[in-house]
Amino acid sequence: MTxxxxxxxxxxxxxxxxxxGRLKGTEAQxxxxxxxxxxxxxxxxPRDHFLTPAGHRLRETPGASDDAGAPEPSAPAASGVFAARIGGEEGPEAGPARLREVRGAWQGLLELRRMTRPDGATDLPCAWERTHLVQAAALALEAAGHRPAGAEGGGYRVRPTPQPEAVAVHEPDPGALRACAAALEKAGWQAGEHTEPRTGSRYVLASPRRV
Incomplete structure (x- = not known):
């Protein structure tokens, strides 16, 4: 453990x-x-240092246990420090603390995009997002203000699919489903509505854009 x-x-x-999240300190620190x-x-x-999502989370949680360890720097949204809500999890309703967590994680993810692009742009998903599709899509949705599904059933659910680099977003409300697609497109994903052949229900199929 770190x-x-x-x-x-x-x-x-x-x-x-x-x-x-820009940092100031000694080189050793x-x-x-x-x-x-x-x-x-x-x-x-000038090769400045910035907080990763784990650093943002640690800063924004007063009194957080230091012995919990730090996640790998390449896993901003699927670490033990911050977990994107994919829908269907049990947990408290979103409040100010959760909003701060999501905002910090999203800003950290944008920094990861920035530092891995030669031009420093943040409009396209980074390599981490392509290897953590469900978590990345869920973070983009939650950061855009969408509500994950809870025990009552309303809200989005992000699930993996057999297709490479694609996730399915389910949302019972048609208007909310279209809004989820728009949010993902704004976050750098390709998203389109499809119909499930067996049930006739609508869902969004989304994948990270490359260009």
Whole structure:
């Protein structure tokens, strides 16, 4: 298990820019945060350091247990620190704390997109999203304000499909289903409505755009 950050490293995390996650600290502190998966160094000059989604989550959870460990830096939305809601999970209704978590995770994912694109653009999904399709699509939906399905049944559900690089989004309300498709397209996905042959129900098939 990765050692928790020291008090000095926690101070660096808590002092990060609230929007971009840009960090200031000594080279040793920043390198240690990168090693723990809580920060990354931007590949282009001035090569500043930024919080990963795990770092954002740690900063925005006062009193979070340091011995929980840090996830791998390449897994922003499927780590033990933040979990995208794919629909159907049990849990409390969305509140201010959850909204902060989602916002921090989404901003971290945009930073991952930025640092892996030569032009620094954030309009297309990154490699992590292509290997964690369900979690990435769910994060995009929740970050856009859509509600995951709960015990009562309403809301979206994101599920894997046999097709490569494609997920299915189910939402019982037709208007909400179309809104989910629009949100995914805005987040850099290709999305189109289809009909399930056996049940006649409508769903959205979505995959990350490459260009």
């Amino acid at each position: 050692r928790p950050p020291t008090a000095a490293q926690r101070h660096v995390i808590e002092a990060a820019d609230p929007v971009t 920043l390198a240690a945060l990168v090693k723990r998966g809580l920060a990354f160094r931007h590949p282009r000059p």
